[in-house]
Amino acid sequence: MSESLRNDGRVWVPKKKEDCGKKPGEIAEEDRDYYLERKYPSFGNLSPRDIASRAAKEVCDEGRGVGPGGRGVYLDFADAINRLGESAIRERYGNLFEMYARITNENPYKVPMRIYPAVHYTMGGLWVDYNLMSTIPGLHVIGEANFSDHGANRLGASALMQGLADGYFVLPYTVGNYLASAKLAKVTADHPEFKAAVDKVQAMTDKLLSIKGTRTVDSIHRELGNIMWEKCGMARNEKGLKEALELIPKLRDEFWNNVNVPGSGAELNQSLEKAGRVADFLDFAELMVTDALHREESCGGHFREEHQEEGEAKRDDEKFAYAAAWEYAGEGKAPILNKEPLVFDNVHLSTRSYK
Amino acid sequence: MSAGGLNLTLHVWRQSGPNKAGKIVDYPATNISPEMSFLEMLDTVNEGLITSGQEPIAFDHDCREGICGSCGVMINGAAHGPMKQTTACQLHMRTFNNGDEIWIEPWRAQAFPVIKDLVVDRGAFDRIIQAGGFISAPTGSPQDANSLPISKLDADEAMDAAACIGCGACVAACPNASASLFTAAKITHLGHLPQGQPERYRRALKMVTQMDLESFGGCTLFGECQEACPKGISIDTIVQMNRDYIVAAANEREEKAEMGAG
Numbered sequence: 001m002s003e004s005l006r007n008d009g010r011v012w013v014p015k016k017k018e019d020c021g022k023k024p025g026e027i028a029e030e031d032r033d034y035y036l037e038r039k040y041p042s043f044g045n046l047s048p049r050d051i052a053s054r055a056a057k058e059v060c061d062e063g064r065g066v067g068p069g070g071r072g073v074y075l076d077f078a079d080a081i082n083r084l085g086e087s088a089i090r091e092r093y094g095n096l097f098e099m100y101a102r103i104t105n106e107n108p109y110k111v112p113m114r115i116y117p118a119v120h121y122t123m124g125g126l127w128v129d130y131n132l133m134s135t136i137p138g139l140h141v142i143g144e145a146n147f148s149d150h151g152a153n154r155l156g157a158s159a160l161m162q163g164l165a166d167g168y169f170v171l172p173y174t175v176g177n178y179l180a181s182a183k184l185a186k187v188t189a190d191h192p193e194f195k196a197a198v199d200k201v202q203a204m205t206d207k208l209l210s211i212k213g214t215r216t217v218d219s220i221h222r223e224l225g226n227i228m229w230e231k232c233g234m235a236r237n238e239k240g241l242k243e244a245l246e247l248i249p250k251l252r253d254e255f256w257n258n259v260n261v262p263g264s265g266a267e268l269n270q271s272l273e274k275a276g277r278v279a280d281f282l283d284f285a286e287l288m289v290t291d292a293l294h295r296e297e298s299c300g301g302h303f304r305e306e307h308q309e310e311g312e313a314k315r316d317d318e319k320f321a322y323a324a325a326w327e328y329a330g331e332g333k334a335p336i337l338n339k340e341p342l343v344f345d346n347v348h349l350s351t352r353s354y355k
Numbered sequence: 356m357s358a359g360g361l362n363l364t365l366h367v368w369r370q371s372g373p374n375k376a377g378k379i380v381d382y383p384a385t386n387i388s389p390e391m392s393f394l395e396m397l398d399t400v401n402e403g404l405i406t407s408g409q410e411p412i413a414f415d416h417d418c419r420e421g422i423c424g425s426c427g428v429m430i431n432g433a434a435h436g437p438m439k440q441t442t443a444c445q446l447h448m449r450t451f452n453n454g455d456e457i458w459i460e461p462w463r464a465q466a467f468p469v470i471k472d473l474v475v476d477r478g479a480f481d482r483i484i485q486a487g488g489f490i491s492a493p494t495g496s497p498q499d500a501n502s503l504p505i506s507k508l509d510a511d512e513a514m515d516a517a518a519c520i521g522c523g524a525c526v527a528a529c530p531n532a533s534a535s536l537f538t539a540a541k542i543t544h545l546g547h548l549p550q551g552q553p554e555r556y557r558r559a560l561k562m563v564t565q566m567d568l569e570s571f572g573g574c575t576l577f578g579e580c581q582e583a584c585p586k587g588i589s590i591d592t593i594v595q596m597n598r599d600y601i602v603a604a605a606n607e608r609e610e611k612a613e614m615g616a617g
């Protein structure tokens with residue numbers, strides 16, 4: 001569900017494990033743990049998503065999660081509905097409530113929602129300059145695909161904000177300027193680079209279609225997702241990240257030797273499309289883990305368990321006040337780290353506190 | 356709330372390519388959790404097909420939360436299935452009963468040729484948008500947020516029309532395979548906002564003209580589109596489209612007449 005719901009909902013779990021199986025209405029007020037309000041009195045249910053996510057995982061890991069599988073916390077609108085009326089809440093979140101009702105078959109106006117953090121998208125993206133152009137001349141990257149506007153934490157609706165800001169305020173000037181000032185020589189399809197690119201794609205397609213092993217693309221995708229979730233998720237540590245760096249290359253081997261991509265390349269083949277994407281994900285996952293291992297600090301969504309103070313993220317601005325831009329060095333080669341320093345002239349780095 | 360798994364029989368349209376003959380093929384779907392979405396059910400069946408050396412069923416999907424418009428198939432003869440205002444990705448298997456037979460087919464419309472199995476080419480919609488579904492007001496410099504007041508009524512009507520996700524269910528449900536509801540939603544959305552005013556009538560003219568060039572049928576206000584639309588787009592938008600179109604056509608006649616006289 002969208003995070004905007006936390007504007008009016010209160011997050012809680014039962015204080016006692018024994019209550020987890022009960023209906024939420026049967027749990028008395030004093031037996032509920034509004035843990036975000038308790039831990040972060042000044043921000044409460046509006047604490048940023050990395051904190052709210054970790055806190056949800058924590059209470060569920062303690063065995064106080066609700067719903068089937070125990071991976072859920074309540075997001076309760078009862079107070080907001082009492083205060084503002086059901087129609088005000090419907091006006092604000094009607095579409096989300098409807099979506100929830102479809103998924104769960106429960107009425108969130110009457111019963112608190114059950115939510116749990118999930119991967120949506122990740123911080124970071126392609127490096128771009130101030131004109132939103134990547135390292136490939138003429139290739140502009142906009143919206144959430146680039147790295148520019150989100151640092152260590154994504155806030156609610158930041159993808160929307162970035163799409164609008166890039167599209168409305170930056171690109172009309174920079175793309176126009178590029179097109180007006182760059183000389184675009186005519187290229188034809190018999191350019192050697194063109195042929196090389198076609199050959200490369202053809203070779204990869206042929207390879208993927210020829211393996212015909214025993215694993216489906218989806219099963220490998222799921223396994224990769226699970227490695228990332230466990231070892232490079234809401235909290236990471238050196239040991240887990242190093243394990244991931246062993247597991248991912250093994251899984252990549254398995255993929256390239258034992259994947260089964262049915263069909264041919266002659267017509268639309270969705271398995272082949274997916275296989276190409278999972279091949280990329282395997283390389284990309286390794287890079288994400290490499291970066292997480294390299295960054296010996298905690299910073300927003302990147303929470304290294306070794307680097308915390310009373311359970312909160314502990315940054316190391318001396319060593320890590322830079323954006324890491326990893327450069328592709330070729331197949332099978334370690335990526336090259338480029339550091340783009342973060343310089344603050346007016347607002348100075350300080351430690352955030354939501355308590 | 357976890358009931359036992361459902362055992363179903365699927366009758367699925369299989370067609371290997373655009374100009375190939377297609378046919379209905381039967382597949383069992385076993386032990387399907389009622390909590391699954393319709394597309395997750397198809398995923399599960401596909402995993403089984405691939406593992407047993409068969410080709411999976413091709414179907415379109417992307418967001419799986421009812422906002423992108425890429426999913427959409429006929430389920431037991433209804434666009435997006437039996438549940439009102441619900442896309443196929445948001446339809447859950449608890450809607451079905453153990454032992455049910457489910458017929459799954461692609462959108463049937465001349466303007467939406469089948470690419471493979473359940474996947475159709477909705478490029479005709481893109482061409483309608485390209486013909487006029489945009490504004491060309493300069494957006495460069497940030498304006499003061501209050502400089503363009505929009506009444507609540509206009510904002511709501513624009514917003515309701517903007518909910519159209521371009522899925523094509525309206526075309527699939529229409530006995531004439533008309534694209535009027537889709538085109539009208541886009542015209543109404545922009546026509547209610549100040550940014551959309553400069554091109555309002557030209558837009559209607561161009562989009563309707565493009566719609567007529569594609570192989571969609573004409574609108575006879577059956578209203579099936581509105582029933583099938585997962586986003587509740589109302590046929591009132593078609594009234595708005597027709598009104599804007601008539602004004603545009605009249606304007607054009609006047610312009611031509613003036614040019615002739617001048």
Ligand code: SF4
Nearest residue numbers: 519520522523525584
């Ligand atoms: S009007 Fe409704 S049915 Fe038609 S394309 Fe838009 S959302 Fe789909």
Ligand code: FES
Nearest residue numbers: 419423424426444
């Ligand atoms: S997959 Fe996006 S609307 Fe269904």
